[in-house]
Amino acid sequence: MIINPKNQTYQENYKLLIGSIVPRPIAFVSTISKNDVPNIAPFSFFNGVCSNPPTIAFAPVRRSTDAQPKDTLINIRDTKEFVINIPSEPLVERMVETAPEFAPDINEFDVAGLTQVSSQLITPPRLKEAKISFECTLNQIIEIGDGTAGSGFLVLGTIVLFHIDDDLYENGRISLEKLQPMGRLAGNYYSRVNDIFEVVRKIKPE
Numbered sequence: 001m002i003i004n005p006k007n008q009t010y011q012e013n014y015k016l017l018i019g020s021i022v023p024r025p026i027a028f029v030s031t032i033s034k035n036d037v038p039n040i041a042p043f044s045f046f047n048g049v050c051s052n053p054p055t056i057a058f059a060p061v062r063r064s065t066d067a068q069p070k071d072t073l074i075n076i077r078d079t080k081e082f083v084i085n086i087p088s089e090p091l092v093e094r095m096v097e098t099a100p101e102f103a104p105d106i107n108e109f110d111v112a113g114l115t116q117v118s119s120q121l122i123t124p125p126r127l128k129e130a131k132i133s134f135e136c137t138l139n140q141i142i143e144i145g146d147g148t149a150g151s152g153f154l155v156l157g158t159i160v161l162f163h164i165d166d167d168l169y170e171n172g173r174i175s176l177e178k179l180q181p182m183g184r185l186a187g188n189y190y191s192r193v194n195d196i197f198e199v200v201r202k203i204k205p206e
């Protein structure tokens with residue numbers, strides 16, 4: 001089957017993206033508004049970019065209801081700072097509770113019974129329950145598309161501080177077993193990382 005995205009709705013194209021790019025890591029992003037209201041929401045269009053400087057990217061798309069930017073994007077545009085919290089499996093229900101379209105004056109930490117703690121180098125709070133959090137400053141926001149629903153933004157951020165639970169940290173590496181990361185699949189489905197295999201890679205050809 002060959003599909004030209006121009007012949008489909010953005011919702012149909014979205015389904016192909018989220019069914020094909022799997023499993024996706026999840027960033028649980030905390031920000032603060034210019035009126036000092038904290039915000040937290042999950043984003044699975046998320047990945048690392050490079051490590052010098054350590055850089056991440058995630059994509060808050062425009063709201064499907066009114067094509068307006070999401071509160072997370074507005075807050076980052078206003079304050080130039082955010083925290084990427086990595087959610088572990090025991091957090092999944094509370095994470096999903098933060099995802100409806102709450103008004104900008106609603107603090108989703110409170111809605112979902114999550115705990116905010118002060119960051120050290122930036123103003124937005126981090127999530128106490130997360131075993132890993134990255135304090136980030138904004139590198140740049142790239143706008144994608146024509147401003148209608150389904151179009152969005154790519155946010156690039158520089159990690160200025162890593163918070164890693166001592167329990168997971170083993171000689172500079174992260175224990176996967178203790179992190180219990182989740183992958184997002186299509187719809188309401190998630191995956192665990194519990195079927196791992198190794199393939200040794202050579203740096204140079206023989």
Ligand SMILES: Cc1cc2nc3c(=O)[nH]c(=O)nc-3n(C[C@H](O)[C@H](O)[C@H](O)COP(=O)(O)O)c2cc1C
Nearest residue numbers: 041042043044045059060061070071072099100101
């Ligand atoms: C697991 C999960 C992953 C999500 N990933 C994204 C994403 O990558 N991009 C996006 O725009 N919305 C994503 N959403 C939806 C947002 O979390 C949702 O629109 C939220 O209300 C945004 O909050 P805000 O307006 O406070 O920024 C995701 C939701 C869930 C539950």
